Amino acid sequence: MKEPTAQARQSDADERAAIRHRWTAKPPGDSDEAQAGALLRSAMVVPPFGAKDLAEVAARLRGRERRSSRKWAWQLAIAMGLLLIGGAVSAAVAHFLRGPSVPAISRPAPVSLLTPAPVRRTHAAPPSPPAPAASPAPEPPPVARPVAPGPEIQAPRLAYAEGRVGSTVARSSLEPPAMAPASPSSLAQESRLIAGAIHKLRQDGDPAQALAMLDQHRVRFAGNGALEREANVTRIEALLRLGRHDEALGLLDAQVLKATGVGREMLVARAELRAEKGRRGAALNDFNSLLTADAPSDSVTERALFGRATCRAQRGDGAGARSDLEHYLARFPKGRFADQARAAIGK
Amino acid sequence: MTLVRSDATPLVESTLGVPDLETLYRAHAPTVARWAAKLAGPLVDVDDLVHEIFLVVRRRLPEFRGDAKVTTWLYRITERVACESRRKDGFRRWFSRVRHIEIQRTLAPPHLTPVDEYERRQCSERVYRILDRLPKKYRNVLILFELEELSGEEIASLTGLKTATVWVHLHRARARFIAEMKRDSGSST
Numbered sequence: 001m002k003e004p005t006a007q008a009r010q011s012d013a014d015e016r017a018a019i020r021h022r023w024t025a026k027p028p029g030d031s032d033e034a035q036a037g038a039l040l041r042s043a044m045v046v047p048p049f050g051a052k053d054l055a056e057v058a059a060r061l062r063g064r065e066r067r068s069s070r071k072w073a074w075q076l077a078i079a080m081g082l083l084l085i086g087g088a089v090s091a092a093v094a095h096f097l098r099g100p101s102v103p104a105i106s107r108p109a110p111v112s113l114l115t116p117a118p119v120r121r122t123h124a125a126p127p128s129p130p131a132p133a134a135s136p137a138p139e140p141p142p143v144a145r146p147v148a149p150g151p152e153i154q155a156p157r158l159a160y161a162e163g164r165v166g167s168t169v170a171r172s173s174l175e176p177p178a179m180a181p182a183s184p185s186s187l188a189q190e191s192r193l194i195a196g197a198i199h200k201l202r203q204d205g206d207p208a209q210a211l212a213m214l215d216q217h218r219v220r221f222a223g224n225g226a227l228e229r230e231a232n233v234t235r236i237e238a239l240l241r242l243g244r245h246d247e248a249l250g251l252l253d254a255q256v257l258k259a260t261g262v263g264r265e266m267l268v269a270r271a272e273l274r275a276e277k278g279r280r281g282a283a284l285n286d287f288n289s290l291l292t293a294d295a296p297s298d299s300v301t302e303r304a305l306f307g308r309a310t311c312r313a314q315r316g317d318g319a320g321a322r323s324d325l326e327h328y329l330a331r332f333p334k335g336r337f338a339d340q341a342r343a344a345i346g347k
Numbered sequence: 348m349t350l351v352r353s354d355a356t357p358l359v360e361s362t363l364g365v366p367d368l369e370t371l372y373r374a375h376a377p378t379v380a381r382w383a384a385k386l387a388g389p390l391v392d393v394d395d396l397v398h399e400i401f402l403v404v405r406r407r408l409p410e411f412r413g414d415a416k417v418t419t420w421l422y423r424i425t426e427r428v429a430c431e432s433r434r435k436d437g438f439r440r441w442f443s444r445v446r447h448i449e450i451q452r453t454l455a456p457p458h459l460t461p462v463d464e465y466e467r468r469q470c471s472e473r474v475y476r477i478l479d480r481l482p483k484k485y486r487n488v489l490i491l492f493e494l495e496e497l498s499g500e501e502i503a504s505l506t507g508l509k510t511a512t513v514w515v516h517l518h519r520a521r522a523r524f525i526a527e528m529k530r531d532s533g534s535s536t
């Protein structure tokens with residue numbers, strides 16, 4: 001067996017040596033360790049877990065028993081749902097695979113027996129748009145065709161939808177082109193784009209790439225997408241991460257925001273950006289809309305209270321600022337800005 | 348919320364040093380929350396994490412015989428739950444989309460000097476991006492030493508490692524951290 005070399009022994013001893021100095025205690029400098037220390041210091045500050053948080057989690061723990069039965073019910077429901085979806089998907093796949101090769105489609109007898117029902121359904125409802133001229137229905141209705149009131153786009157859908165109601169053989173005979181290869185719906189495409197942008201932003205930490213994907217979304221859906229709001233929020237976040245506060249503010253300015261749900265967070269963000277730009281009046285409006293009598297004691301309210309105090313102080317409203325700071329300390333005695341608030345009012 | 352162990356009377360157990368859930372929660376929840384926040388990083392909701400951890404504590408309490416120190420036991424649960432939470436985080440974020448808008452995390456606090464806080468947030472996220480590239484044993488030891496400012500002996504006590512092993516892990520973690528930091532700088536420029 002080889003003896004460890006002196007160098008290896010020394011290296012081993014070095015690794016076991018106690019470390020006396022933390023990087024985080026190093027003064028700023030250019031060395032790798034100083035840079036690592038500076039970086040690590042930024043992660044040392046964590047939000048305090050105060051009495052309110054303690055009480056909230058304790059309450060959740062107490063409520064756990066009640067929730068556990070609900071959890072089982074949810075799991076059961078999800079399992080059932082998955083089962084149903086799986087069944088539906090496999091049935092659809094089986095149908096898709098079997099459909100074109102079914103020889104019975106061309107057989108005249110079953111078709112003639114089964115086609116009347118769907119055909120009748122197609123013309124049974126008078127207000128419905130007519131079957132399209134392109135529809136390969138074997139017997140176009142000779143009379144009572146309404147004078148094309150509906151757009152042509154709807155007609156094929158109706159025919160297709162009605163065809164689906166009928167039996168397999170009848171459907172196959174009535175609407176040959178209906179089984180066009182499935183293309184992803186626009187919602188699926190849209191959600192894929194936005195999910196991609198979010199992934200770039202959050203997982204890869206690449207806001208520039210996220211913005212590029214959101215631009216694609218903008219081009220593709222021209223501001224009419226179903227997930228426009230999500231796209232906007234993601235874009236705002238990406239812009240903020242890139243330090244492009246002006247553009248983020250531009251987007252936020254264009255929004256009509258309500259002080260509910262995500263709107264509250266967007267409102268407080270807009271207020272802070274407006275205040276940052278010296279638009280204190282507009283910022284105050286946003287802060288005021290958040291600070292209603294029934295505003296919850298959460299971080300948004302906390303930021304809004306402190307932000308309004310600062311704006312008021314900068315506009316020379318000392319009494320208003322003091323009142324906000326006192327209110328802040330009463331509501332958030334261990335809040336993020338409690339020390340600054342105490343210092344400001346001299347407590 | 349008081350938990351009564353099924354295999355013995357609570358009074359006897361408490362005299363043997365095995366506290367009930369409520370006592371554990373009152374005494375250790377703030378520490379557990381701090382560990383959780385630092386182990387899981389800035390993008391995880393600490394309240395949810397503490398809740399998860401104490402659910403595990405409640406489930407596991409009957410198995411706890413007091414062989415290890417309570418803090419060691421709690422740390423191990425915290426480490427496991429935090430690790431699991433970070434793993435699930437990516438998955439959850441895909442589906443929750445923008446439910447938790449990150450503006451609050453990204454943007455400055457409202458003291459009208461938002462740039463500093465914004466930069467701090469970015470640095471913090473970068474720290475965890477780098478830490479996540481380290482093996483778990485190195486990552487967590489580095490967090491406990493640098494962010495939680497524990498001594499080698501305290502880390503050994505929490506993690507159940509020998510103190511010499513803690514130093515070895517720490518030396519290696521530091522070397523890896525510097526290397527990954529440089530790589531991260533290179534890739535971000």
